Amino acid sequence: MKSFELHRPKSVAEASAFLRDRDGAKLLAGGQSLLPVLKLEMSAPTDVVLLGGIGGLDDVRVDGDKVVVGALATHASVHRAATKIAGLAHLAGGIGDAQVRNRGTIGGSLAHADPAADYPAAIVGLGATIATDKRRIAADDFFTALFTTALARDEIVTAVHFPVPEKCGYSKFAHRASKYAVVGVMVAKTAHGVRVAVTGAGPKVFRVADMEAALAKRWAPEALDGIRVDAKGLNGDSEASADFRAHLVGVMARRAVAAAA
Numbered sequence: 001m002k003s004f005e006l007h008r009p010k011s012v013a014e015a016s017a018f019l020r021d022r023d024g025a026k027l028l029a030g031g032q033s034l035l036p037v038l039k040l041e042m043s044a045p046t047d048v049v050l051l052g053g054i055g056g057l058d059d060v061r062v063d064g065d066k067v068v069v070g071a072l073a074t075h076a077s078v079h080r081a082a083t084k085i086a087g088l089a090h091l092a093g094g095i096g097d098a099q100v101r102n103r104g105t106i107g108g109s110l111a112h113a114d115p116a117a118d119y120p121a122a123i124v125g126l127g128a129t130i131a132t133d134k135r136r137i138a139a140d141d142f143f144t145a146l147f148t149t150a151l152a153r154d155e156i157v158t159a160v161h162f163p164v165p166e167k168c169g170y171s172k173f174a175h176r177a178s179k180y181a182v183v184g185v186m187v188a189k190t191a192h193g194v195r196v197a198v199t200g201a202g203p204k205v206f207r208v209a210d211m212e213a214a215l216a217k218r219w220a221p222e223a224l225d226g227i228r229v230d231a232k233g234l235n236g237d238s239e240a241s242a243d244f245r246a247h248l249v250g251v252m253a254r255r256a257v258a259a260a261a
Helices: 012-021 034-039 075-081 088-092 099-102 106-112 118-123 211-215 244-259
Strands: 005-007 025-028 047-050 060-061 066-070 127-130 136-137 142-143 157-163 168-176 180-191 193-198
Touching: 012 025, 012 047, 034 136, 060 193, 075 088, 075 099, 075 106, 088 118, 088 168, 088 180, 088 244, 106 118, 106 127, 106 157, 106 193, 118 168, 118 193, 157 193, 168 211, 168 244, 180 244, 193 211, 193 244
Parallel strands: 005 047, 025 047
Antiparallel strands: 060 066, 066 157, 127 136, 127 157, 168 180, 180 193
16 A cells, blocks of 8 residues: 555535645545555555544435435444335445445445445435535436546535335345345336336446336336346456346346335
């Protein structure tokens, strides 16, 4: 790990200023994404901006028909507190191990945009809105490519607003060691229709329109029988080929529908 200067801002505005004024600056929330990258010297920031001293960003609360999750809320706290959306609470409880869940944050995970992370499926599957210090970004516009989001260099996630669905469920085929999603699927029946979001299978989260149309007509696992996802463009590695991932999308989607509450 190469040396860097550590900063402890007291506000989001101060943290954003560090990012704007220092081209090599990186944010540090729970550290579960950034620290491994630093140890492997895959990134060498000149400055690290610690967000832990900024108050008011770690709460999870119900606000009318939404669950609002602060960017510094840990996965463990989302699992405990987001019970209004059972599928989201279940998803957060299955991230990594106890250490990762008690240190990692939702904001850090979203900004890192790992294609095998769980939260992208929840964000897109529930049609959430990501609030930053500058604007609000719709879920479908947030993840743009592999490890890439719509965030500007000096833009900081402050909260995620999840609409409470009629029902939703999440199921994943987990990596044997890391528990990242080889394939994870969130299904949700919302006020604006059915959404099916897949993480782990491709370079970024994506929706499956055929599954959404089938579930809109009949909310049952059997409604997805015969629907196939094209393996072209999907990830392939030692854990699962692209063809197997395509197969797993269907399996996980049916399990998610069966588990939906």
